[in-house]
Amino acid sequence: MLDYDGTLAPFRVQAEKAVPYPGVRSILNKLLKGQRTRVVLISGRWTKDLIPLLGFDPLPEIWGSHGWERLRTDGTHQIAEFDERALIGLAEADRWVEEKGLADRCEHKPGCLALHWRGLTQEKIRGIHSKAITKWTLLAKKTGLMLSEFDGGLELRVPGRNKGYAVKTILAEMGNDSVAAYLGDDITDEDAFKAIKGKGLGILVRDEYRSTAADLWLTPPEELLEFLLRWHKTRGGGR
Ligand SMILES: [Mg+2]
Structure with missing residues (x-):
């Protein structure tokens, strides 16, 4: 499970130009094609804004808008229902x-x-x-x-969903013997780190360390690429 901005892609002033670090697409595409690892993106972005940047083939499952949207690999797209009062607040x-x-x-x-x-x-x-x-x-x-x-x-x-909700849902869908990791950089990823605690590996991907519920800290892009490559070699069906 992977966050996008700041994790797989460096920040850009123009967010619509934030493409993955060199090397990320090639490893993730191998993982996606190998089908032995379930790759899920969990982002704060709207999925429709994220998809044009990815360059992943096939497209992985994507949770957008902090867990409010779910786009499955078969193309089905769900948006959860929002509380009326909160929507009035947003307006x-x-x-x-x-x-x-x-x-x-x-x-x-x-x-x-x-x-x-x-x-x-x-x-x-x-x-x-x-x-x-x-x-x-x-x-x-x-x-x-x-x-x-x-x-x-x-x-x-709107309260009720966050990245932790997405992680809990994915983990519940996987068998107990699955090996899971969540990689993220931001404060909103802390919900995901807490959700995976004890069930998999929470990994903070960031240039500078900060206080976190994650288990590991990697600096991008070198250590991130090394991690993804090792995952591919050991768990990706990687030939
Ligand atoms: Mg991020």
């Missing part, structure tokens, strides 16, 4: 973003609104952060939305 946050002239920094996806500031000066980031945190904290209290920070922004999410 209000969206209006606020428009009013403040921040619409071009805003990412819309099922059950989530994200404000991005990657590439801005520290001063501008502080300005946006202080405005947004005040308004969105109030909104979260009023409507039950969850407010969380991620690497490069802030987001409001």
